[in-house]
Amino acid sequence: MVIFMSFRKIVLSAILLLFIQFSFAQVSTSLKVMVRDAVGHQPLDRATIILTVAGTQKNYATTFTDSTGIVVLERVPAATYRLMVGYAGYEPYQELVTIQTTDKGILEKTILLRSGSKTLNAVEVTGKKQLVENKIDRLVYNVDRDVTSQGGMVTDVLRKIPQVTVDASGNVELLGNPSVQFLINGKPSTIFGTSIADALQTIPASQIQSIEVMSSPGSKYDAKGTGGIINIILKKNKTQGFGGSVNVTAGSRLENGSVNLYYKANNLSVSGYFNGSAQLTSQTRTTTDRNATDSFSTNKYYLQQNGVNDFHRNSYQTGLGVEWDATARDNISFSLSYNHFGNSNDGIIQQYDNTRDINGRLLEETSSIRNALSRVNNGSLDLSLDYRHKFKRDKQQLSIILYNSNGNNQTSYSQTQHGINDQNIFSGAGSHNPGTDRLYSWAIDYAQPITANFLLEAGLKSEIETLSSSASALSYNPADGGWTPDDKQSYNSVFKRQVYAGYVSGSMNLFHYLNVLAGFRWEYTTNHATYDKAGQTAIPDYSNAGPSMTIAHTFKNQQTLSLSYAYRLERPDYRDLNPFVNLADPHNITMGNPLLKPEIGNDFKLAYNRNFSGDNNLNIVLLYTHNSPDIKSYTTFHPEYTIGDAIYNNVNLTQRDNIASETRIGTNISGTIVLGRIITIRPNVQLYRRETNNIHASPANMSGFEYRMNLNTSWQITKDLIAEAFGNYKSGIRWQGRQADFLSYTFAVKKQLFNNKGSIGFVAVNPFARYLKQRTIQETANLNATNLLYIPYRSFGVSFMYKFGKIKVVKSKDAENFLTKPPVEN
Known part of the structure; x- marks a missing residue:
């Protein structure tokens, strides 16, 4: 409580200082x-x-x-x-x-x-944007201006963006909230439904134009994602003629390559791309030490595991885009893309477990070696057809979007156990879990300027998503040494969800003093679930209605103060609803929860931004968020756990569940400092106070202080040579114990070649330590465990890029909505 009061004083003092600055600034x-x-x-x-x-x-x-x-x-x-x-x-x-x-x-x-095409005599106007732009409702990170990220993946870029945090496993948070809606060119994709961290590894940084971060999205956008929206905008070319680029990165741990081609003639443009990446096979080491107590029998259970796992990841992505300006006011665009990722984990684990009574007398003990193999292969085919009509009046337009995403997911595991001194298998299990995720969507949006300072927007949208999953389970029979189907662990399930939505939104300038973006969105969701073991499951339909508002004022000296509110929700995805039971580790079982309810969030933010001369800037965000109910992964201990005919002993069961509520209050402070026009420093600090109320017995109430920080420093050594150092730290989150801290650092250098048509770069990640040590502590009323994970994180890589073709940008003069039409490639 003392920490909370102190932190509240810090927040209130920061607000007071902002207004003092406005009131007493010297003329x-x-x-x-x-x-x-x-x-x-x-x-x-x-x-x-x-x-x-x-x-x-x-x-x-x-x-x-x-x-x-x-x-x-x-x-x-x-x-x-x-x-x-x-x-x-x-x-x-x-x-x-x-x-x-x-x-x-x-x-x-x-x-x-006045309209024309000349350039300034002294300096040619290129229209290049800053690396980080702060707009009234979003933050834009222009990836094409980040010269040292071009050899990495999108997760490497996200680590550098203010308000965004990425942990060692690639999990993303926005202002401390992991419930983030990811979009590609303003549209969802089923590729994110199974594993966001893996899906993000399919997109190289060289494919990205910019990334938009909206922590308080307006009513125009889907309410999904209590943390907000991250929109990944892929590069889109508007150069006349034929051209493209090639990017290749070779490294000790990570490799990727991409090819981009484009052709534009008059009012027709065609573009295509292909990229592939791989995380080379690397060996992780794990150690688990767990003590648990059965609250009924008072017996004590102990588990020790020491394992070595070979991990490999691969992905590829390809796409085709066609855009046709049918008339001066009508635009039609079509896109098709396919994303695929897969990984494998092959491990050997030595384990020892025992059971003792309350007096310490040994009741049972087992020593064994477990061989475990798991595979994931997911693909997604996305198709989109967009039509936009611009009326004669400026900003008046109609857009229609048809979208389809088809995901195919394959998950499997197998594991066997044998004694320490013999190879006779006494236990084993396996399962193959194919599934599909079919998403169909349409949207109509209309914008009508009422006055020169008032734009009214309205729209309708519908989404129909069908999730199908089946599992074919096998059990090992020690009597005959064979595998037999396990019908009780096999199943078929179908989950169908329909979402109907409508919104109205207005942006205006009031009294030539306030910029206001306000709206209201209503969504109605129907759910139907069928399981062959239980028939049709009743899941109530629900509706959500909530406003959103951002009010901003620009003061003298390029200072902006804004206050925003957004009503958000989180609908469970395929990975949450899939009832698949993963028994790759029989002592640590994970499974989905088909009965998950949506998470509801209310977000309040006060933001201050100031731009100084020479690209220097300061951005401060104060936030208060409340989620109820909140969705979290929850672990329970079971002395015995029955699945079908099988009984598993000394088990931790983990699945996502609705806890009571969570409240966060905190701040994000970021900025840019330019020294002598050759050194640029970009610090970012996040501080949060988190309080959680839990409907489960343990922990009933929990509070903690969290912080994240990163520092990016670049040095423009010469016109064609730049060096960069980047450091990132994330404190562990308190929840049923404490999650691992995360520290990483990167050094990079890049040299421009061939009159800026090509480049070569070198990057080193955590070069002074082979492994990244992740220490996680689990604590509940009857469980205490320490898990150590050693991740091979050190890597070295060399990247090469070459552009070919005519580089003449034709910039459109009309303001484009980046969530329906990506920007121009520079």
Whole structure:
């Protein structure tokens, strides 16, 4: 409680300091530039602003306007300057601006740009974006600007993004919440339904244009994901002619390669890609030491395991995209993609377990060796057809989306046990679990500008998802040394879910002071489940209705303060609902829970952002979230556990379950510091206080303090050579004990080649330690266990990239919704 009170004081003090800064900031001479379209007077986001001292080549500042078309240059010394403004697709503008020593406050300049295609004489306008952009409802990480991530996978990129955390196993959290809805180009995929961590390993960083992070999504977006939405936007080319790129990475632990091709002629563009990756076979070591007590008989159970496992992962991804501008106002696009990933885990585990009574008298003991093999092979075929019509009025448009995703999942395991001193198998089990995940969806969205400052949007959406799963189980018969079908552990199941949704949303500027994005979304979900062992299971239908709102104000000196609220929910996925029982380790059994209810979340956030000159910025987020009911993995101890005709002893059973509620209060602080235009430092710190109320007996109530931090430093050694160091730390989460801490560090260097058409790079991950040690503690009323996992994390890699073809970007002047249409590749 003392920690909670102290942390609350820190949060309240931070809020107070923000408002003190607004109230008592000293007045100084600043130049405020507002850039707008000369015809429609709409603000131009990311216009290039160049300020040089008149009569010299001295460049005082180079920066970009924000989403409102405004940039403020602070504390500009008295002098005469040449102000140059450029924006892709518009004629450049320049004028002389004089600041007197007697000038105080802010000198405002409104610049109206006219359509054209020229560039500034002094500097060519490329329209390059910052690495991290803060918008009113999302954070955008421009992966194509992250030069040292191009040889890795999407998880390597996610580790660098503010508000996002990735652990050693590839599990992702957004502001401390693991319930995240992942999208690819604004659409869901069944590839994420079985294992998000594995699915993310199918996407190389070289395929990604940007990643959008929305911790408080608006009502326009699906309510799924109490933590928010992470949208992975793949590269989309708008260059005329034929071209492409090749990326290859070879390493001691990880390897990947990709090929991208594109062709564009007038109003038709075609693109295709293929990539593959592999995590080479590596050996992990595990140690388990567990003590448990039967609350009824008071007998004590002990288990010790020491194992070695060979792990291998592979994946590939391919896709085709076609886009046709049928008319000046009608666009049709089609995409097809296939994603596949697989892994295998082959291990030998030496184990010892015993049972003693309350007086310590030995009742039973067993020493054995277990051979275990597990396999996962998942694939997903995604098809999408999009139509968009733009009306004559600016921002008025209609879009229709048809989407289909077909997932095929294969999971299997086999395990046998024999004595320490003999090879006679006395126990064994195996199972093959094929399954399918079929998702059909359509959506209609319409946007209608009411006034110049008020845009109204509305839409309807429907999703139909069918999850089918079956298991063919086998049991080993020591009498004849054969395998026999186990009908009681075999099953067939079908789960069908239909979601119908509608929303209305409005974005407006109130009193020329507040930017408001507000809306309301309603969703109705029907559920039908059938199991051949139990017939049809009654799962109630449910509806969810909730508002979302973001209110923001931009102060002087490019400062923005925003307050947001979002109503979110988490529907269980295939991995949660699949009733498959994994007996690869009979002492540690995992299984799905078909009766899981959705998780409901209410998220409140207060955010402050300030952009300084020279790409320096500061971003602070204060958050309060409450989930009820909350979904978590829950472990229970069973002295005996019966599955079919088999009885397993000394068992930990883990499955996802609805606990009572969870509350988190915390902050995320991130920023960018540029030193001398050659060194860039990007720190990120997350601090959380978590309180959990549990409907189960242990633990009934739990609270703890968590923190995550990372630091990324890059050094532009020369124009064509850059080096980077990145460090990441994540504290363990308290839940039925304590999960493992995670520390990683990366060093990278990259050299541009062939006039920036190619590059070669080198990366080293945790080079000073072969293994990453993960220590997990399990604690309940009748269980205490320590698990040690040694992951071979050290790796070295060399990457090569080459681009070919004509590189001439044609930028569209209309604002695009990145969740329905990806941005332009630079």
